[in-house]
Amino acid sequence: MKQQESVFTAGSKAFTAEQALTVGQLNRMAGRVLQDTFGVVKVVGELSNFTRAASGHWYFTLKDAGAAVRAVMFRSAAARVDFRPREGDQVEVLARVSLYEARGDFQLGVERMQLAGAGDVWQRFARLKALLQAEGLFDAGRKQLLPPDIHTVGIVSSLKAAALQDVLTTLRRRAPQLRVIIYPAAVQGQQAPAELIAAIGAAESRQECDVLLVVRGGGSFEDLDAFNHEGLVRRLAGCSLPVVSGVGHESDFTLTDFVADVRAPTPTAAAELVSPDRRQALQQLAHRGHRLAAGMQHQLERLAQRLDMAERLLRSPGQQLQVRHQRLAQLAGRLSQAMTCRLPSPQQRLERQTERLQRSMTTCLADSRNRLQRGETLLRAPQTGPAAFRLQRAEERLAQASGLNWQRAAQRLDRAETSLGLISPLAVLGRGYAIVRDENGRLLASAADAATGQPLDVQLRDGRLAVTVDAVRPA
Structure with a gap:
């Protein structure tokens, strides 16, 4: 019995099961079927993962409580929107159902967009933010400064998170001397807030680190919802350790960013905030080393000059004795002259x-x-x-x-x-001095005035001596 062939029609062409389709052909056929079947539809949903590309096109997700669909709005259509879309906005769009052939993704090509009211997730976030702000939990006056000397860094994050690896790599590159302690906790899901609160409590009770990083990579507004939990925000507000929040990308904001002592735009930036740059520290160390060496050299040169001056002033004992003999001879001559006068x-x-x-x-x-x-x-x-x-x-x-x-x-x-x-000179003679005269009665004030064999008259306190010079010895 001959097998019956399966036949289906796509547009004006008929294909049989025996024909092989390429992936591109299949996606184009599916896209035509979707366009022909649905045409232009009106869809209501909440904006999520909203991105403005450099080309001017908008890429986002429309979702409700149980489903989500990707959507694109090209620049020409986006230019006609009269409001600025934000995450969590409830919008009503007029779109064509299509298939993005390159990836086979089911998507909406939005032609019009208007507000339909704020989404539930965004409303809950806004109400909680206003409440905590009114209580003063976001005030700058209650926030702590980061310590100037950080030796140990604590990290609250998931062990499987890519953000944790980015932080560890940055710390290892910039400051390998820092000690790192990880307090693991889930960063997404229903159990995430409780685990984050427990990890922060463990870090505070153990007092092992100088600063605490709370980090997570980027994601949708719903993926970061754990960091908008009221209990987590209040726990961070009462933490005694300085806290740095590095959650999501630079454009993402969570309530932990507002309550933390310091907000970093990314996990990598949070690691850079708490770690000195190793190259800069080495440069500073080298500069200080050069200054210290220059100061020591200057000090040695100054001390060497003082030593040279002291050496010039210092005389040997023989020189000092000679100087004292000369001084004594001068004083003796002055005394004799004074007595003579x-x-x-x-x-x-x-x-x-x-x-x-x-x-x-x-x-x-x-x-x-x-x-x-x-x-x-x-x-x-x-x-x-x-x-x-x-x-x-x-x-x-x-x-x-x-x-x-x-x-x-x-x-x-x-x-x-x-x-x-x-x-009276006689009083001076009583202390052991003498008056010496030559044979003519002339006073002698110097040894050079006497000659060998010359008779002299020496007057003492109680008499006179007649002496003869045997030798003349200069001082």
Whole structure:
């Protein structure tokens, strides 16, 4: 019995089961079937994974509680939209059902778009954000500064997440000396918020790290929903460790970004925030090393100069002894010259004092003699009454004045003798010095003034010595 062939029609062509189709032919045929079957349809859904390409085309997903469909809106159609679409917007679109042949993806080609009301996920996010912000959980005043010296970094993320590997690679490249501790937790799904809260609690209770990174890679708004959980946000707000949030891409925002002490646009950026650049640190270290070496060299040069100066000032004991001998010889010469110059002076002062004393005594005697003569004259005359009394008083005053004059003269003489004794060369001789004269009576002030065999007269305190020079020894 001959087998019956299967036949189906696609457009104006009929194909049998025995014919082989290419993938491109199959996708084109399926696309025509979809376009012919549905034509232009109106669809209501929530915007998700919205992307604006550099070409001006929009790529997004329309979804509801149980399904999702990809959609594209080309630049010419997107230019006619009178609002700025955002994640979570509930929109109503007029689209053609088609198939993207290159990948075989079922998609909508949107020609019109208008708002149909905000989506449930976005509304819940907006309400919770407003509530937490009103409580002050996002205030900058309650946020901590990152410590200046970080030695240990804690990471809260999934062990299977690509973002964790990016963070570890960045830390290893920039600062391999840092210690890293991972606190594993799911970052997506219903169990994710509870595991994230537990991991943060473990890091805080163990106090092993200086800063805590909460990281996850990019994804749709729904994929990041775990980081919008109210319990997680409140746990991060009460964490004693400085927290850096690196969730999603730069355009993604979650509530953990608002409550964290520092928000990083990506997980890699979060790792860069807490790790000093190794190359920059090495450059700084090298610069400081050069400065230290230059400072030490300058210090050594300065000390070497001080040593040279001290060496020039330092003399050997022999040199110091020679200098002291020269100084002693100079002082001895000055002393001899001073004695020679001052020797006639005491004699002259003694003579002057003697002359003054003689003049004073002569004056006193003459005055006394005159007074005596006047007294004798008065005595010769008969004295009676008040005159006799005045004469007696005059005699008494004369006797007192004469005694006082003699006493004052004796005191001046004693002072003169004491002064002469202090400045007399004989007092110097009493301390062991001597006065040397040659045979002509001339004083000798230097050894060079004497010759071998010359007779000299040496005057001591209590006598004189006649000596002969055996040898002349200069200092």
